Amino acid sequence: MITPALTAACPKRTSPRTESAALDEATTAWALAARAGDPDAVEHFVRALHRDVLRYVAHLCADPQAVDDLAQETFLRALGSLHRFEGRCSARAWLLSIARRAVIDGYRRASARPRLADRPDWQLAAEHAQPRDLPGFDDGIVLLDLLAALPDERRQAFVLTQLLGLPYAEAAALSGCPEGTVRSRVARARATLAGELELA
Incomplete structure (x- = not known):
């Protein structure tokens, strides 16, 4: 169960660096709690870092249509290997390193098997991305x-x-x-x- 101390770890409004450090502390605590089997911690962990993963993947990936899939793959990989996370670095850094590997693997798959765009209106797809x-x-x-x-x-x-x-x-x-x-x-x-x- 998520304790008030974990929820209170995210400040209301401070400097970006302090806010980032507090978020790192909270998400790391949630990841460790999720590792111990707390389903609420899993939800908090995913919600807190979902936007960061999407933004990071979007900047690494050349295919806007693949961003959501790669972000989802990142979380699937992370949750599947959460039992190995020991908190030696922040959960965000750990998760972003998984995202980076997911993007690299995505490039490898795409180069092995090129895909055609499934949308006829590429401009609308680009705007939505x-x-x-x-x-x-x-x-x-x-x-x-x-x-x-x-x-x-x-x-x-x-x-x-x-x-x-x-x-x-x-x-x-x-x-x-x-x-x-x-x-x-x-x-x-x-x-x-x-x-x-x-x-x-």
């Missing part, structure tokens, strides 16, 4: 275009730290590189994005 929490549709298109122009490593570092709010150390662990490299990639991504916005 846009994130809904951005200030506006046009702003979302601009942001996605700017992020797509970044090199893969810089985009991944920027998305993990600036959009998903992961600490640099966890982003480094997910990316398989030193923390200083992640900081450098984020700084370069910011400079590139700022330059592009000035030209626009």
